[in-house]
Amino acid sequence: MSGNAFGQTYNAPYDIPRFQAFMGGCKLQAPTSSTAATQSQLVNGYTSSWFYVADGDKVAFNQSGSLNRTELRHETNWTLSQGNRSLHARINIVHQTCDQVTVLQIHDDANAGSGPNKPLLRIYKHQTKSPVNHLWAAYKTDAGGSATSHIDLGLAPTGYFNCDIRLVNGNMIIDVDGVQKANVNVSFWTFPSYWKAGVYLQDAGEATAYFDELYAGDGSPGTGGNSSPTTSITSPVNGAGFTAGSNITITANASDTDGTISKVEFFQGAIKLGEDLSFPYSYTWNNVSAGNYNLTSVATDNQGATGTSSVVSISVNSGGGGGSWAEISNENFESGWGIWNDGGSDASLYTSGTHAHQGTSALNIQDNTSSSVVSTDNLSLSAYTDLKVDFWFKAVSMENGEDFWLQVSTDGGSNYTTVKSWVITSGSTYENNNFYQESVELLGYGLSNQTRIRFRCDASDNGDDIYLDEIVISAKGSGARTTSESEPSQALLLQSQISRIYPNPVKGKMLVEYELADDSHVIISVLNLSGQVIAQLENGPRKAGAHALEWNALSTSGAPLPKGMYLVRFNLNGENQVRRILISE
Structure with missing residues (x-):
């Protein structure tokens, strides 16, 4: 079921983002075929006792009487000759006292063509027709619209069910919860038609249906049902x-x-x-x-x-043992590659001095291809449990938000796990044209005699470069892990951290959760990819513990931000961390 990450209740059906694509092209008909709300009124927040938000983020349709309705009528007509198309809905008929209620329709537009001015298809639930409480499809079987056939779609599920209507190459295919229930020829439907969704009572009583999903598609299979993740x-x-x-x-x-x-x-x-x-x-x-x-x-x-x-x-x-770090490899690349290997054309041994931390040589990776890597030979590390990689790096001409990764493989390079990434951003912890020294401990990776370490560049072209120098690999056995007095900043960051940002991609609002090991001064900012601060979410002292804040995707001036990639920068006691977010709506 689709969820609302913030537990909020939307004020009107159109406010729910996932319905806007379909609903934005509709008008609402109620309680008869007359217009209860125009397209503009829907977009501007129309709601009523017939049409409202239920369970926080579902669209509810309600109606009572006989032959009354509350339906969205899509205002774009189409014909079969214009190509394949489909309608997907996830529906829960939560209340029904009438015998028969229709929830989805294809209807011809007699004002735009020569059709019969009747539903060409109705998906409905019938409580008394045998077999009782089944879903049915009623469709016109002739071009004049005088003959109707009813197809049993099976027992109506309790709770939500998926229904997909697909019009493909002149055939109509109906799937319920991913199972095909009908496949019939309707190529004789040549008149302009449109989609409808909601509740349409075929006899006296009352009915309410909640819609969790509603959207049109291109007729491709798989829009309904649900495969487990x-x-x-x-x-x-x-x-x-x-x-x-x-x-x-x-x-x-x-x-x-x-x-x-x-x-x-x-x-x-x-x-x-x-x-x-x-x-x-x-x-x-x-x-x-x-x-x-x-x-x-x-x-x-x-x-x-x-x-x-x-x-x-x-x-x-429980502890004991452990020992000190044993140096496995120490490469400064003045005598060549050593245990390191290039991945191809986007990796090289740099020998011109300027970008080497010491001497004249360093490893160079650029762009973002399968060859943008440097990796070690197989390292025999089955006798060890912990690994550490110390190195210097320099970024040159990396664009804001581009990064590189440290990865480990324990199967000879068939599969790699990303251990850490470094994001290059102007005004942040890591910037272009500076040298940085890093130390990363790899714990719990199950070291083997086929362990490999790899650096990978995640940039955009051959002009974006990372230079790596003085790479030292160390290992030690099981036992208590110690942190030297020279590492207080890293120890703090292991506990003071951003727990999560969600949802990401951002759709209207974003929640940021973070934890502080100690009382700290926290600055949280949103930057564009040029490094400009466009919104400040937090700035001030905060107590140790868990914290959360909500952001509505507005700039400091209150303007909605355009869709695209942005950076969230966290400054905790002077230490920067950067995350990428995508604003999609």
């Missing part, structure tokens, strides 16, 4: 070991072939640890006690279907 935990890997007291970040992938992901939940056994509403999906489980744990992720799609990942088992030890 899939999800898998990408980190930690199965069998990973940790030390008691560790903060374990669980990350997951999730996808849905016929919709979108609403949320991903993270479980330890039957206990829910937390959830994430936007990609990338992750949850940090803090201060984990010693023991053995089974982790799963559960993805929920926009229609409420769920999918569960395979179990990932981890062990958390």
Whole structure:
């Protein structure tokens, strides 16, 4: 089921974003075929006791009497000869005292053609016709509109059901919850016609239907029904070991072939640890006690279907051992590539000095292709549990919002997991033409004798460059993890963090959640891709703990922002973090 991330109730049906594409081309007819609201009135917030918002973000149609209706009549006519088309609706008939109520129609327009001025198709529920409480399709079987055939579409589901009407190459196909119920020739429907949706009572009584989805399409299959989403935990890997007291970040992938992901939940056994509403999906489980744990992720799609990942088992030890970091590789590239390899034409060994942190040589990656990578040979690391990568980098001519990634593979390079990314933005933590030193620890990745480290550039052309120098790879065995006194800033960021931004893409409003380990001064700004601050969401001291704020996608001047990519910059006690957002409506 489609959801409302903020739990708000919209004031009028047109306010609900997912209905605007279809409703924006309609007028409302009620209680007869007369116009209750014009297209302009609908867009400007029309609502009534017949037509209103239900359950926060559903459109409700209600009517009583005999042969009365509350229906959206789409005002664009079409003919079969103009190409394939379809109508999708997700409907719940929540109340019905009449015998028969129609919820979807194709109707000809007698004012624009020579049709019979009758419904060419009605999708209806009948409570007394045998078999009772079934859905039916009544359609005209001749060009004159005098003959009607009724097709049994099956028992009406309790709750929401998907109905798709597809007109393809002169045939009408009707699917209910993804199952084809009818496929008939209607090529003789040559007159201008239009879509209708709502409630139309065929006899005395009352009926109310809630619509969760309503949109027109191009006749392609798969607009109805619902396939369950899939999800898998990408980190930690199965069998990973940790030390008691560790903060374990669980990350997951999730996808849905016929919709979108609403949320991903993270479980330890039957206990829910937390959830994430936007990609990338992750949850940090803090201060984990010693023991053995089974982790799963559960993805929920926009229609409420769920999918569960395979179990990932981890062990958390009580401590001891561990040891110090052992240096595996130390490359400054003055003598060549060393253990590193180029991915192709968008990677090279730079030897001209200017962009090397020391000496004259560094690795160079650019653009965003399959060759925009540098990676190590296979590293024999099965004796170790933890890995650390220290390096210097410099960005040159990267556009605002472009980034590069550090990735790890434990299967010889067949699959890589992104560990961290660095976003280059003017006025932020990382800018062009400066050198930066980074240190990244990789915990819980299940190191093997086929471990590889890779850097990948995520830019837009060959003029956008990242230079990497003095790359040191270290490893150590299991045991307590220590943080040196020289790393207070990184330790703070592990706890003071942005929990999530959702929904992303942003549709009207956005919620930002963040956590502070200590009392901090917080500045949260929205920037365009030129680095200009166009809105400031937060600026001032905040207490330690969890915080949330809502933003309505308006600039500082109060103007709605155009669709496109933007940056959200978080300054926590002087440390910047940058996230990308997409405003889609």
